[in-house]
Amino acid sequence: MSTQPTQPTQPAPSAPSAPSASPDDDPLSRERAHLAASRAALRAMRADAESLDIRDVTANWVNAQVLERQIEERVKALADLGDTPLFFGRLDYQRAPGADRAEGAEGERFYIGRRHVHDADGDPMVIDWRAPVSQPFYRASKKDPMDIGLRRRFGYTGGDLTAYEDEHLSDPAEAASAGRLLQQEIERPRVGPMRDIVATIQPEQDEIVRSGLSGTVCVQGGPGTGKTAVGLHRVAYLLYAHRERLARTGTLVIGPNRSFLHYIEQVLPALGELAVAQATVDDLVAHVEVRGSDDARAAAVKGDARMAEVLRRALYAHVTPPTEPVVVVRGSRRWRVPAYELQEIVRELLERGIRYDAAREALPQRIAHAVLVQMERAGEAPDDRVQNAVARTGAVKAAVKEIWPAVDPARLVLRLLADPDFLATHAEGVLTDEEQKAILWARPARSVKSAPWSPADAVLIDEATDLIERTHSLGHVVLDEAQDLSPMQYRAVGRRCSTGSATVLGDLAQGTTPWATRDWREALAHLGKGDAVIEELTAGFRVPTDVIAYASRLLPHIAPGLAPVRSIRENPGFFEIRDAAGAADVVGACRELLGREGSVGLIAADARVPELARALAEAGIAHLGPGEETSRDTRLTLVPASLAKGLEYDYVVLDEPQAVVDGEPDERTGLRRLYVALTRAVSGLVVTHAAPLPPQLA
C-alpha cells in the first residue's frame, strides 16, 4: 500500500483536497480531471438519449409507446447522482486484458464505477464494476496480481474526489496491507437506509457475488458479515451478466418483514437495478386473508415437510377409479369406453407425475381418443375436430367430474383442519394422533372466507395450490434470514425458483422460530436445491470487537459448533453495562448517545416497548419505528426485539436482556433473540438493566 513515504507524490487518503502542484503533474488533479470529463461524457450520453427521435423508426403506435418507455428508463438510468461518485477505483493492467500477451503488448487503464460511461468515440471512460475487466479490483492480491500493475482506490468527501490510495500489486518490495479507505468506509456512521458496498466488496464476498446463475449458493455468516449486502450485489451482478434472460424470468428478494425490506430497498436502485421485486414469504403465499395465529406446537406441525405428503394424499383421494363405462352417442352410433380402459387411462395420468389440474384437463381428450380408436377400427376416418367434439360431450364431461373433480386448494386445507376423520384418513402413518390434534381447529370453520387462517395455513394452501397447478418459477431468488423458515416455507420459496437458482443467506445462531433451521443441507433439500454450494463468511463489518466477544458468549448455548465472528473494525467502539433504575435511565442513555454522530437504536423486549415509548415522549425525544428512514433530526429508533433482525444502528441501547430472553417461548430461542439484539451496533452498545443479566452472558 503506497500511502507510505515511499510514494512521496501521493497524498494520504484522508488528506485535505487542495492540491498544490499544477494539474499536469499532480495525480489528484489528473484524477479529478478524469472525473469531470466522465461526468461530461455521461451528460452527453443522457442528452443523446433524450434527443432520440423515434418518429421515423416506429411504424405503429404500440411500438412507439414501448420504445418511448425504454428511452425514458435509459434517461433515468443515466442520471448523474451528485452524492454517488461516478467511479471509485482504477486498475492499470500491465498488458491489455485479452490482448496478445506478447512482449511489449500495451497496458491499459480502467476506471471502475457503478455504471458504464463512454466518450463521444465510444471509448470507455468508466467501466461497470460487474464487467469482467473490473474483477481484479476485488480479487487481485500480491499473491495473484491478475496482471494488475496498479490498483487505486478513491476517497470522496461529499461528491468531491479528495484522496486516493495505491497498491502496486506486482511490486514484490511493497508489503500487502488493509487500506485506510476501506477502513474508513467500514467505520462510517450509519444514517439512512442500507447502502451499497460496491467500492469495497471483499475477495471472499466477491466470489459469492460473481458465482454463476445456474448454481444455488447458501451463505452461512454471523451477524454483520455482509450476507444481505452480498445477496443484493449478487442479484445486481446476475442482472448484468444475464440481463435478457432474467428480464424474461424475473428476480425476487425475500426478506423477513416489511421494515427490513424497507431498510434494504434502496441498495439495488442505487446500483441501477430498478426491476427487482421484494417480498416477505407471507406475501408470496397470500391466497387467503390471514387473521388467525397458531400456538408454537401447531405451527411446528403445520410447517413440517410431512404436511406436503398429507396434502398430496388428501388431494389425490379425490380421484375416483371409474367403475362405469362412458357411453358417447354420435349420430346413430354409440361408442362405449369400458371401465377397465378408463382405469388404465387414469393410472397412466397418475403415473406421469403432472399437476392435478393438468391431468384433469388431459382426461377428456384421453377418453375421446379411446373413442376415436374405436371409430377407426370400425372403418371411420375421424380427425382431431371429432376428438375435440367427443371430449366436449356431456357424457365425457360428467365422467371427468366423477373421476377427477376440480378441487379448491383453500377448501382442501379447510377440510383437513376442520374434519378430524378426513385428517385422520390422510395423515395416517404420517402424523401422530397428538400431532393431528395439535393442528385441528378447536371450533371448525365453515367457509374459506370466515376461517381463522394463520400464516402457516397460508403456506399449506400454497402447497395445495402448487399440487393442483404448477407455480411460476423465477430466474433467481435471494432468500435472506433464511434460518427462520419452516420446511414448508422453504418448499414455497423453492417452487418460485424451481427452474432458476437461489442465493440463500442466513445464520443458524440467529434462528428464532421454533422450527428454525438446524442444518443447511436439510434446508436446501426442502428448497429443492440439494446440490447448492455452502459458503461461510466470518469477517464482521458491523459489530466492534468487544461487543461481538460479549455476544459470542451465547454461542455455545444457541449454536454450538459455530465459530465467533472476527470483527475487522479497527475502531474499538465502546461497550458498557449499566444498572438502570427505570425507564428514565434508559431514556438518559439514549439522550447521551444522541449527542454523538449517527443513528441510535433502542432495542427492547416487545412487551416493554409501550412503556419506553411513553418515557421517550415524556422526555420530548422523537423516535421512529424500525425500517423508517432516519434523518438528521430524528435519529432514534425504538425497536421491538422481534423486529431487530437484519437492522443496524451506530449506537444501540439494549434494554433488559433478561426480558428479551423471557419474551420467547423457550430459553434457547430467547437467547438467540438476545444474540440478535446484541449484534446490531456499529460503534457502541450500552446495555441497561434492573433485573439480573442472563447467566449465559457471565
Ligand SMILES: Nc1ncnc2c1ncn2[C@@H]1O[C@H](COP(=O)(O)OP(=O)(O)OP(=O)(O)O)[C@@H](O)[C@H]1O
Ligand atoms: N465489504 C464491505 N465493505 C464495507 N461494508 C461492508 C462490507 N460488507 C458488509 N459491510 C457492511 O456491514 C454491515 C453489515 O452487513 P449486512 O447487513 O449485509 O450483514 P449480515 O451478515 O446480513 O448481518 P445480519 O446477520 O445481522 O443480518 C452493513 O452496514 C454493510 O454495508
